[in-house]
Amino acid sequence: MSGELLRLITAQVLLHAAMTGMRLGAPLLALQQGYSAAAVGLLIALFALTQVFLALPAGRFADRRGLKRPLMLSVIAASSGAALAAILPSFPVLCLAALLTGGATGAAVIALQRHVGRAAANPTQLKQVFSWLAIAPAVANFVGPFCAGLLIDHAGRSPADLPGFRIAFAVLALLPLAGWFFARGTHELPSIVRAEGESKPRAWDLLRQAMFRRLLFVNWLQSSSWDVHAFLLPILGHERGLGASVIGSILGAFAIAAALIRIVLPLVAARASERSVIATSSVITALMFSVYPLLSSALAMGICSVVLGFALGAVQPMVMSMLHQITPHERHGEALGLRLMAINASSVAMPMLFGSIGALIGIGGVFWLASGVVALGTRAVWGLKA
Incomplete structure (x- = not known):
């Protein structure tokens, strides 16, 4: 570094x-x-x-x-x-x-x-x-x-x-x-000047690119999985009779695992493609979500949380790498803005949606529903090309 x-x-x-x-x-x-x-x-x-x-x-x-x-x-x-x-x-x-x-x-x-x-x-x-x-x-x-x-x-x-x-x-x-x-001492990179007479770019132009839309969808899927875990785990833990400190420790283990995998990723970046890392993460996430409702002990839920942290923590760097490869250099900032806007809008809306669905089918049902959605979404990952 x-x-x-x-x-x-x-x-x-x-x-x-x-x-x-x-x-x-x-x-x-x-x-x-x-x-x-x-x-x-x-x-x-x-x-x-x-x-x-x-x-x-x-x-x-x-x-x-x-x-x-x-x-x-x-x-x-x-x-x-x-x-x-x-x-x-x-x-x-x-x-x-x-x-x-x-x-x-x-x-x-x-x-x-x-x-x-x-x-x-x-x-x-x-x-x-x-x-x-x-x-x-x-x-x-x-x-x-x-x-x-x-x-x-x-x-x-x-x-x-x-x-x-x-x-x-x-x-x-x-x-x-x-x-x-x-x-403040960072070396500023040369600015990219649009050709004279070139029309002002619009966000819709980026969204019309099939690969960009696919990448946004994959990123949304992984981000929503993060929100599913953060929102539903405390409820599931409460149903299993776990204390607040135990639930907090399980969530903390997830965060530590997500950080640790990002330390390891630079060392294996040359050996793994973005698509393979995201696809592996999707498969593991779907599997962990399907198992979670079947667990009752804090230790088992903690292990599941750590594995999920490793899987989801690896995705963002790969998404960012692909985004910079598939969008024009002069519009990287706009593409990053669209991605952040979509993720934050999802983070505001998803907990309300999860809560409503959970009231109908139960917390375990929401985990299994999320598992199925992530599994189906894995098909979109294989269509990604940098």
Whole structure:
């Protein structure tokens, strides 16, 4: 891994950690202030909402401006959101902070993914750099909540008092600025200029490409599988009489496995094609989903969770590699924006759909339904060509 890539990964970790820390702290403060569970649910949804609507414009902006301008604006937005929450920790300001930090994270991810994809010299390097870059969210999902929780409990005069929250938000506001310190020296790649008289590109043009649509569908299938597991496992564990800490440990094992496989992927990138990795992941995912409802012990569910983490964790780097190979260089940012928009929209809608279906056929039935859908979708994977 090059020094420049390491600095960009560090920058993404710090910026992303500001959002994940706010995603922990803001709902806790809202609950402490007496707001209802519905209001807190809305607050949490706002972290993803801006990414749905801003992803495509952010991708187009990255295509025009490269890496540093979008990243700098993302740093300003994320730091401002957390700082506002520290200065005026009221519910409306917490909602604004959620919009700013969530949107900033999405825009920064698109700009970073576009940059490292363009910097890669060949398909093997594409798989390697996206495997390394995919580690950043996993690290940030630990660093942000851990730091925020530690400060909220110990930085104030008493655990979880208002000064503790304010100090936590202030520290989170500094993380994106530290990220900019690491990323500011990155060498900007030459911009791609459209030919004079060429018509302005539209998102529909990308969606009309059969291979791009197929890749989006495959990515949606894998992302939905991630959501199925995160949403249904706590319910299944509760039905089996498992405690909250045990369920949390099973979910934690999934996250660790997903991060570990991304460390291993760069070492095997030259030996495995994107299509074979995604197809293998689909088969394993379908198998694990079919087995899950039959398990009753925490150990068996934990093993299943780890195997599923390995399978699903390997997919994103492969999808990103293929996306950069099948889309025009001057529209990588727009393609990344469309992908992020589709995934976030799915993450908002899928839990409601899963809950409705689960009420009709039971949680085990939803797992088996998901298993069948993933198995059928494996056919689409074999049609992928970079």
